[in-house]
Amino acid sequence: MASTRVPNPFHFGAPAEDVHFTDRLDQLARLKAVMLNGQNLILIAPRRYGKTSLLLAAEREVRKAGGRTGRVSLIKCASEKDVAEALMKGVIDGPLGWLRGRVEELILRISRLRIRPTATFSDSGTLESLSFGRDIAGVNWREVIVDVIRILNDAAQHERTEPVSLILDEFQKAYEISPLLADVFKDLVDEMPRVSLVFAGSKRHLMEAMVSDPERGALYNVGSKMYLGKIALEDFVAYLERQAAVGGKAMAGGVAARIYQAAAGIPNDVQLLAFWSFESAPGSSIDDAAVEHAVRAAVGDQREEFEEVFGKLSLTQQRLLKHIAANHTTAVTGSVVQAAIGVSHTSARAAAEVLERAQLIQSQDSAWIVSSGLLREWLSDAYD
Ligand SMILES: Nc1ncnc2c1ncn2[C@@H]1O[C@H](COP(=O)(O)OP(=O)(O)OP(=O)(O)O)[C@@H](O)[C@H]1O
Numbered sequence: 001m002a003s004t005r006v007p008n009p010f011h012f013g014a015p016a017e018d019v020h021f022t023d024r025l026d027q028l029a030r031l032k033a034v035m036l037n038g039q040n041l042i043l044i045a046p047r048r049y050g051k052t053s054l055l056l057a058a059e060r061e062v063r064k065a066g067g068r069t070g071r072v073s074l075i076k077c078a079s080e081k082d083v084a085e086a087l088m089k090g091v092i093d094g095p096l097g098w099l100r101g102r103v104e105e106l107i108l109r110i111s112r113l114r115i116r117p118t119a120t121f122s123d124s125g126t127l128e129s130l131s132f133g134r135d136i137a138g139v140n141w142r143e144v145i146v147d148v149i150r151i152l153n154d155a156a157q158h159e160r161t162e163p164v165s166l167i168l169d170e171f172q173k174a175y176e177i178s179p180l181l182a183d184v185f186k187d188l189v190d191e192m193p194r195v196s197l198v199f200a201g202s203k204r205h206l207m208e209a210m211v212s213d214p215e216r217g218a219l220y221n222v223g224s225k226m227y228l229g230k231i232a233l234e235d236f237v238a239y240l241e242r243q244a245a246v247g248g249k250a251m252a253g254g255v256a257a258r259i260y261q262a263a264a265g266i267p268n269d270v271q272l273l274a275f276w277s278f279e280s281a282p283g284s285s286i287d288d289a290a291v292e293h294a295v296r297a298a299v300g301d302q303r304e305e306f307e308e309v310f311g312k313l314s315l316t317q318q319r320l321l322k323h324i325a326a327n328h329t330t331a332v333t334g335s336v337v338q339a340a341i342g343v344s345h346t347s348a349r350a351a352a353e354v355l356e357r358a359q360l361i362q363s364q365d366s367a368w369i370v371s372s373g374l375l376r377e378w379l380s381d382a383y384d
């Protein structure tokens with residue numbers, strides 16, 4: 001007889017695909033409207049909130065509606081040349097994807113660049129590799145990037161009427177490599193009213209520096225801003241209970257909410273805990289004991305990372321973090337906090353700023369919380 005094992009119905013780590021993609025319908029509709037109409041948008045969210053999942057869903061929707069689009073991630077770029085290559089690949093695979101198989105025409109287009117890339121294509125015309133060669137001294141890669149993005153503009157203007165867009169995921173990397181590189185995009189945006197660019201990033205202070213500084217912000221006024229928050233408790237609970245049932249197990253009352261709380265609502269961690277709760281439930285019901293087990297396993301898995309993050313903080317910062325983990329904290333500089341961590345108002349504020357910038361703490365519902373529920377668990381006495 002064939003095995004009756006039902007696969008685990010939860011999913012974490014890689015971007016969420018259709019069945020796992022829950023909520024976010026408003027955001028999806030907004031992205032789609034922007035991308036089909038030559039507008040620009042800046043998407044900001046902490047890590048693991050589901051940016052890429054949302055962007056991939058937007059990419060699918062835009063294609064379905066006849067738009068030409070693609071997504072580039074700058075996460076592995078470490079130089080301006082890397083960015084130029086990543087963009088070139090993204091443009092060929094994405095907005096110019098309809099030229100697949102028409103290699104001659106593609107080559108003609110990319111030959112207009114001031115530095116010509118070498119590209120190899122498979123028999124079916126799919127791009128296999130692309131490189132601008134060795135980093136030649138004296139090349140201004142920012143100009144090459146301008147050329148690459150202008151290919152989008154040509155595509156939008158001349159032959160076709162389909163809307164053209166490109167998603168730049170982990171865009172804060174451009175700014176980290178060079179603020180000048182980020183500036184390039186501001187000029188490009190002004191020059192290309194019919195092309196839609198979506199800039200997404202996770203390091204909030206860098207994204208904010210680009211978006212909100214009227215003097216030096218590369219993305220100041222280039223488009224609308226979207227801050228991606230947590231998925232609401234009710235929506236996530238509905239998803240968790242539905243998926244558990246798909247996997248042939250029931251979630252006991254309150255268990256889904258317990259998972260959500262333990263993960264502090266971070267989408268990736270909610271899914272991770274649901275996954276391990278499902279695995280550790282021996283029978284057909286997922287109960288509190290299974291969640292408890294999953295939390296321990298997940299915290300255990302991330303222990304080294306937590307030790308490292310914690311170890312890099314000053315003692316004052318460590319004390320403040322532990323205090324927030326264990327107490328309802330409405331003001332980080334209040335007298336209770338100062339007394340508990342034994343420092344002045346100014347030092348408490350400075351410590352809070354470091355923790356917030358590192359996205360270790362955040363304010364939510366007028367209190368300060370440890371951003372990661374799993375880190376909060378690790379900080380508690382239960383893990384000594
Ligand atoms: N809309 C969603 N519904 C359900 N789960 C989601 C959703 N979006 C994200 N998740 C969960 O979060 C995980 C991470 O999603 P994703 O990779 O899209 O986040 P990200 O913000 O791009 O993360 P990173 O900062 O690491 O790039 C997914 O594997 C999934 O478990």
Ligand SMILES: [Mg+2]
Nearest residue numbers: 051052053169
């Ligand atoms: Mg991502």
